[in-house]
Amino acid sequence: MIKMEAICKSYRVAKRNAGFREACRSLLNRKYETIKALDHVSFTIEDGEMVGYIGPNGAGKSSTIKILSGILTPDEGKCLVNGRTPWKDRINHVREIGVVFGQRTQLWWDVPIIDSYQLLKDIYSISKETYNHNLEELTELLNLKELLKTPARQLSLGQRMRCEIAASLLHSPKLLFLDEPTIGLDAVSKLAVREFILKQNREHKTTVLLTTHDMQDIEALTRRIILIGKGRVLMDGNLEQIRQGGENIDETVAELYRAYNI
Amino acid sequence: MRAAVLLYGHYVSIHVKSMMQYKGSFLLAVTGQFLVSFNVFLGMFFMFQRFSAVGGFTYGQVILCFGIFLMEFSLAECIARGFDTFSSMVRKGEFDRVMVRPRGLVLQVLGSRFDLTRIGRMLQAVVMFAYGVKAGGICWDIPKALTVVFMLAGGTAVFFGIFLASAALCFFTLESLEIMNIFTDGAREFGKYPVGAYGKRLLQFCTFVIPYALVQHYPLLFLLGKRTEAWWMFVPLLAFWFVIPCYGFWRVGIKKYQSSGS
Amino acid sequence: MKKYLSFFRLRFSMGLSYRAAAWAGIATQFVWGGMEIAMFLAFYREEPGKFPMTIEGIISYVWLQQAFLALFAAWMLEPEVFESIKDGNIAYEMCRPMKIYPMLFARAMAMRISRAALRCLPVILFAVLLPGPYGLEAPKGAGRFALFLGAMILGVLVTVAFGTLIYAVTFFTISPEGLRLLVTSAMDFFNGAIIPLPFFPDKMKQVMEILPFAAMQNVPLRIYSGDLQGNGALRAVMLQAFWLAVLVAAGWAVMARAERKLTVQGG
Structure with missing residues (x-):
């Protein structure tokens, strides 16, 4: 279970103005400003739930994911994931989560995929039985058989994403964070990835938190949606609630962004 | 420990x-590595065509010094390359991936790079060392052979500490990293001559602040028979203290990263 | 000309906006220079009679070398240019209304000058303020200073012309990376970056002084430090001009052939 209570996080960034004279001036004296990335964010996600976390760029989505995965320490607020505070007990916490950053790879570029997996087996100290069982199942479901012996650099984006997702699930995490998992994929790969995520959630009761800009992902995968903008939770409800009438979902969300002025 | 190894x-x-x-x-x-340090050697070679000694050390003795010091450096560089190139890891966001894995951070960063190309430099170091052993005019015995081993261990530790500290600096500034070149490339370059040749104040700095002299100047005196008490052979091991503050700084850096996320 | 100037301004303010980088670079160069001087002094203390330059001379040489590092450094050959020649992206540049040779030449010039402009003044300022023998001496006489400036300009031009010739040759090699490695270390060794030319044995020095590498930083720095004087200095500057002409002509010719080759292959 994920429980976030009044999480706040702000950053201090240097102001960098354009222009030659400004550049000279900033050599000696630089101004800073504070940006509130998260402003009292609270929500609860039950075990086995699948939740879409949406919002425009810079709304605070990746800060939230970073806090939940133990990378970032918030300024204020409480956060418990399966009874642990992520940033206080990093190693035990991350054993139980899987993270897919859509635009970065965790696979080794120049060696066959299976070598990356075997390294992950050692990193997570996965027992032989669990590893073999999971690998077999993932290979079957994601159709990886042909890919395992190929180096990551020779795979297409869609193939790589399938391998990427499998890599995040080898250690049977209870929780899966997906950060834009379908970005840049072709239609076939998108469908395959979506179908797999659904199955994983249904059969293993894996809790899934999904950020995306692709509203079709949301439509296909989640019942519940959390909308965040300017660091605050603006709406926490289900798809039907958002969809008033039969418009298409992209327009609905754009409408929402406009309504909240974000 | 065993699992980590x-x-x-x-x-x-x-x-x-x-x-x-x-x-x-x-x-x-590999060739590039070789050429770069070969140039440094040539510079030294031609200086000794003109002069017969520096700081009281002859050509053969200086070659021995350079050979050992370069070995220390290239060993550390080969192993700790992950820390040496840490800025790119942070920039590309790969460090987030390291944070979501249930293993020690130092171990993972060490594992992230292993640079075999450094054998180009190592090869040259070994050749110079072999020549220096012959030309340095040393009567070899077991304590002296042990001293060399201790020098290699202590020197690798010192450079490892420096790489660790410069990696930690990445958490505070990616821009001013160039300054660490003084302690890595600069040390490699100027460490060809025994530190004592550069004057007393630098010798003090390299004894008490960054202990290059403990793995270079002092044990060299023992090897050359300029110091005879047996305890001199253990001096290089004292250099291990340096890793402690560097690790402390690294921890501070991690805390900073967790609170700023960048 | 205007487009080169705006390119330069852009580079310069980019450099400025990273203020920490600028300070760090200056500090690094300063420490580096100090160490270099300490090293030469160590040799001087050992056998002053064998020292081929004056103490003030070598110290000035080292400080100026540090101050103008970016102008003459061999590693400023850009890996991106080699890369774009290797993968053929350079062909896109041919669509622009500029010849490749002057384009690459100007680009390298702007790179070097903008980098050096940011760093040279603080290093020189620090070096002048240093006490006693460790500091940079004031120039001796207007005539020599003028000659130094002329030799500086020629030196930078020769460095850039040499680099551009290497870019041109790259079109005809299978391993640009290997070529870059070889050229960089040869440049470092022969142009006096590792140790100044007067420190080499006399016979070697005589040969090295004729090579184009000696027409880079060697001449201006030694004119300033008083090591090259009178007729010797004039002859060296003339040799610089000669090499500049040869290198530009060679670079231009090789690049023209490379362009033809590219066009024939269709990029």
Whole structure:
């Protein structure tokens, strides 16, 4: 279970103005400003739930994911994931989560995929039985058989994403964070990835938190949606609630962004 | 501990495998490493065509000093390359991936790079060392052989500490990293002559602040018979203290990263 | 000309906006220079009679070398240019209304000058303020200073012309990376970056002084430090001009052939 209570996080960034004279001036004296990335964010996600976390760029989505995965320490607020505070007990916490950053790879570029997996087996100290069982199942479901012996650099984006997702699930995490998992994929790969995520959630009761800009992902995968903008939770409800009438979902969300002025 | 060593070995084997994919550029990089430090050697060689000694050390003795010091440096560079190139890891966001894995951060960063191309430099160091052993006019015995081993261990530790500290600096500034070149490339470059030759104040700095002299100047005096008490052979081991503050700084850096996320 | 100037301004303010980088670079160069001087002094203390330059001379040489590092450094050959020649992206540049040779020449010039402009003044200022023998001496006489400036300009031009010739040759090699490695270390060794030319044995020095590498930083720095004087200095500057002409002509010719080759292959 994920429980976030009044999480706040702000950053201090240097102001960098354009222009030659400004550049000279900033050599000696630089101004800073504070940006509130998260402003009292609270929500609860039950075990086995699948939740879409949406919002425009810079709304605070990746800060939230970073806090939940133990990378970032918030300024204020409480956060418990399966009874642990992520940033206080990093190693035990991350054993139980899987993270897919859509635009970065965790696979080794120049060696066959299976070598990356075997390294992950050692990193997570996965027992032989669990590893073999999971690998077999993932290979079957994601159709990886042909890919395992190929180096990551020779795979297409869609193939790589399938391998990427499998890599995040080898250690049977209870929780899966997906950060834009379908970005840049072709239609076939998108469908395959979506179908797999659904199955994983249904059969293993894996809790899934999904950020995306692709509203079709949301439509296909989640019942519940959390909308965040300017660091605050603006709406926490289900798809039907958002969809008033039969418009298409992209327009609905754009409408929402406009309504909240974000 | 055993598991950590095994995992590190697994990392190394993958690096070697990857490297074999690019045999041509591997050879080129090795040659490049060799040429760069060969130039440094040539500079020294021609200085000694003119002068017969520096700081009371003859050519053969200086070669011995340079050989050992360069070995210390290239060993550390080969192993701790992950810290040496840490800024790119942070920039590309790869460090987030390290944070979401249930293993020590130092071990993972160590494993993230293993640079075999450094054998170009190592090769040269070994040749110079062999020549210096012959030309240095040393009566070898077991304590002196042990001293060399201690020098290699202590020196690798000192450079490891410096790489660790400069990696930690990445958490505070990516821009001013160039300053660490003084302690890595600068030390490699100027460490060809025994520190004592540069004057008393630098010797003090390199004894008490960054203990280069403990793994270079002082044990060299013992090797050359200029100091005879047996305890001199253990001086290089004292240099291990340096790793402690560097690790402390690294921890501070991690805390900073967790609170700023960048 | 205007487009080169705006390119330069852009580079310069980019450099400025990273203020920490600028300070760090200056500090690094300063420490580096100090160490270099300490090293030469160590040799001087050992056998002053064998020292081929004056103490003030070598110290000035080292400080100016640090101050103008970016102008003459061999590693400023850009890996991106080699890369774009290797993968053929350079062909896109041919669509622009500029010849490749002057384009690459100007680009390298702007790179070097903008980098050096940011760093040279603080290093020189620090070096002048240093006490006693460790500091940079004031120039001796207007005539020599003028000659130094002329030799500086020629030196930078020769460095850039040499680099551009290497870019041109790259079109005809299979391993640009290997070529870069070889050229960089040869440049470092022969142009006096590792140790100044007067420190080499006399016979070697005589040969090295004729090579184009000696027409880079060697001449201006030694004119300033008083090591090259009178007729010797004039002859060296003339040799610089000669090499500049040869290198530009060679670079231009090789690049023209490379362009033809590219066009024939269709990029």
